[in-house]
Amino acid sequence: MVLDETLLVLHDSLFRDIYRVRDDGVVVFKTYIDGEWIDTGDYIEVHSPIDNSLIALVSKPKLEAVESTIDKMYRMGRWKVRDTPGDKRIELLEKVADLLREHKDDIVESLVLNAGKTYSQARGEVEASIERLRKAKMDLRKLIGEYVPGDWSYTTLETEGILRKEPYGIVLAITPFNYPLFDTVNKFTYSFVAGNAVLFKPSSLDPIPVILFTRLLEEVGIPKYSYTLLTLSGRDTTEILGDRRIGVISFTGSTETGLEIIRNAGIKQYIMELGGGDPVVVLDDADLEQAAGNIAVGITSYAGQRCDAIKLVLPEEPVYEELKKLIVDKLSKYRVGDPRCPANSVGPLITPSVADTMMEAVKDAVEKGGVILYGGKRLGPTYVEPTLIEFRDREKLYETILFKKEIFAPIAVITPVKNVDEAIEIINKRRYGLDAAIFGKDINKIRKLIRYLEVGAIYINEYPRHGIGYYPFGGRKDSGIGREGIGYSIEQVTAWKTIVYNYRGRGVWRYLV
Ligand code: NAP
Numbered sequence: 176m177v178l179d180e181t182l183l184v185l186h187d188s189l190f191r192d193i194y195r196v197r198d199d200g201v202v203v204f205k206t207y208i209d210g211e212w213i214d215t216g217d218y219i220e221v222h223s224p225i226d227n228s229l230i231a232l233v234s235k236p237k238l239e240a241v242e243s244t245i246d247k248m249y250r251m252g253r254w255k256v257r258d259t260p261g262d263k264r265i266e267l268l269e270k271v272a273d274l275l276r277e278h279k280d281d282i283v284e285s286l287v288l289n290a291g292k293t294y295s296q297a298r299g300e301v302e303a304s305i306e307r308l309r310k311a312k313m314d315l316r317k318l319i320g321e322y323v324p325g326d327w328s329y330t331t332l333e334t335e336g337i338l339r340k341e342p343y344g345i346v347l348a349i350t351p352f353n354y355p356l357f358d359t360v361n362k363f364t365y366s367f368v369a370g371n372a373v374l375f376k377p378s379s380l381d382p383i384p385v386i387l388f389t390r391l392l393e394e395v396g397i398p399k400y401s402y403t404l405l406t407l408s409g410r411d412t413t414e415i416l417g418d419r420r421i422g423v424i425s426f427t428g429s430t431e432t433g434l435e436i437i438r439n440a441g442i443k444q445y446i447m448e449l450g451g452g453d454p455v456v457v458l459d460d461a462d463l464e465q466a467a468g469n470i471a472v473g474i475t476s477y478a479g480q481r482c483d484a485i486k487l488v489l490p491e492e493p494v495y496e497e498l499k500k501l502i503v504d505k506l507s508k509y510r511v512g513d514p515r516c517p518a519n520s521v522g523p524l525i526t527p528s529v530a531d532t533m534m535e536a537v538k539d540a541v542e543k544g545g546v547i548l549y550g551g552k553r554l555g556p557t558y559v560e561p562t563l564i565e566f567r568d569r570e571k572l573y574e575t576i577l578f579k580k581e582i583f584a585p586i587a588v589i590t591p592v593k594n595v596d597e598a599i600e601i602i603n604k605r606r607y608g609l610d611a612a613i614f615g616k617d618i619n620k621i622r623k624l625i626r627y628l629e630v631g632a633i634y635i636n637e638y639p640r641h642g643i644g645y646y647p648f649g650g651r652k653d654s655g656i657g658r659e660g661i662g663y664s665i666e667q668v669t670a671w672k673t674i675v676y677n678y679r680g681r682g683v684w685r686y687l688v
Contacts, residue, residue, distance in 0.1 A: 609648075
């Protein structure tokens with residue numbers, strides 16, 4: 176199933192100084208801290224999900240070095256960004272976008288080998304990142320202030336207030352493995368354009384695309400000490416979470432990690448994009464062919480390792496049997512295997528332990544009465560079949576791992592509903608509230624679902640997809656706090672400051688009191 180050796184080979188001379196290659200082909204990366212690339216001699220091992228082989232070692236900074244760099248970012252870096260005129264910040268981001276296009280080949284390769292993406296998914300992630308950098312101008316529509324007249328309270332007559340927005344200073348961006356490049360680019364773009372310095376903490380599973388991206392920032396001349404790469408394990412990162420110099424934590428990852436971060440970091444500004452796995456309601460007047468095609472993509476895209484992947488399908492009873500058959504038919508067309516092979520559309524899971532988790536969930540579902548309609552088998556350490564499981568008994572469904580937890584793999588449950596009220600009850604019973612999708616035409620049913628579903632976004636006649644955040648997304652309940660989206664996240668990395676001007680007795684106003 177695996178094509179050939181998974182060796183990471185970088186061709187671009189721009190990256191030459193940030194790594195060396197060992198005799199066995201393993202690439203040893205430096206890390207970027209304190210404005211320098213350094214080989215610390217202490218490494219994180221990086222494996223390829225394609226065949227689980229070791230492809231790289233990434234230098235881990237010492238905690239004292241992290242402490243020193245946060246100090247420099249606080250004293251110098253954040254002011255260097257803030258003192259860079261807004262137009263110049265935009266120009267720098269444009270240049271990063273140009274460089275990303277020019278040097279994309281090694282980055283695409285790193286997304287395929289390190290994250291297990293197909294070439295088309297990897298190129299798509301690079302394109303999305305370029306577009307995000309170029310859309311920084313659209314973020315600026317929210318970087319304006321407000322004027323509050325003193326007229327409306329006797330105590331504030333002859334005064335006026337101006338509310339201005341200013342950057343918090345340092346944003347700690349912690350990203351998950353599934354969109355390693357895009358998530359970093361997105362968090363960097365809205366934080367930097369608003370005038371913040373940024374600490375990048377990539378996933379230890381696939382940090383290579385982020386390391387290469389960091390080199391691009393250095394190349395375009397983003398001010399020194401205004402960005403730092405923290406190639407630390409999650410556990411080591413815990414040590415710095417409570418640092419008072421870090422004003423914002425922008426985290427994307429699982430609900431469990433999000434909760435641990437909040438416990439350790441205490442009072443701060445948070446953007447928390449957490450676990451999800453989305454439900455979809457199919458109404459009895461839906462175009463079933465279109466719905467089934469969308470649902471199959473929603474289940475299988477990037478092997479179901481997306482927060483907005485479809486995990487629960489709720490068709491109304493009259494269309495249940497036909498929709499079920501159509502989805503199974505669509506799923507049977509997906510080929511699982513080495514993502515470097517163009518014929519394969521579903522690549523590996525990020526680690527064998529994720530495949531273990533999925534197999535446990537399948538076993539648990541079957542023990543509780545679920546019927547496997549498609550898939551259910553493991554095809555290799557990190558390869559699994561796209562899987563659809565049917566449940567008729569609602570109470571049993573509620574007890575399953577698949578209902579209670581997010582399984583980050585291409586697996587979904589299908590169960591019929593009598594009407595939209597039943598769909599609302601099931602969806603709102605889940606601990607997550609990221610998105611939902613609705614397929615159908617009846618505007619009254621659609622409108623009712625929109626009113627009652629406790630989720631952050633609803634996609635109508637389309638599977639949930641966050642894309643570049645042109646439309647803002649974010650969760651409710653255990654799916655998070657805040658919104659990621661162009662022109663929306665910027666509000667959470669800037670703080671209001673109220674300025675009150677007192678003109679009493681200066682003859683500016685003449686109130687008739
Ligand atoms: P994860 O295991 O929670 O890890 C996410 C990041 O947190 C990694 O960089 C990880 O570092 C770090 N981390 C782990 N423990 C930490 C700690 N105690 N303190 C600070 N950082 C810590 O998530 P994942 O498996 O990479 O990603 C999948 C999850 O992300 C899913 O739940 C998915 O739904 C969610 N997600 C949500 C959205 C959204 O928009 N809502 C988007 C994408 C993904 P190490 O790798 O070093 O452990």
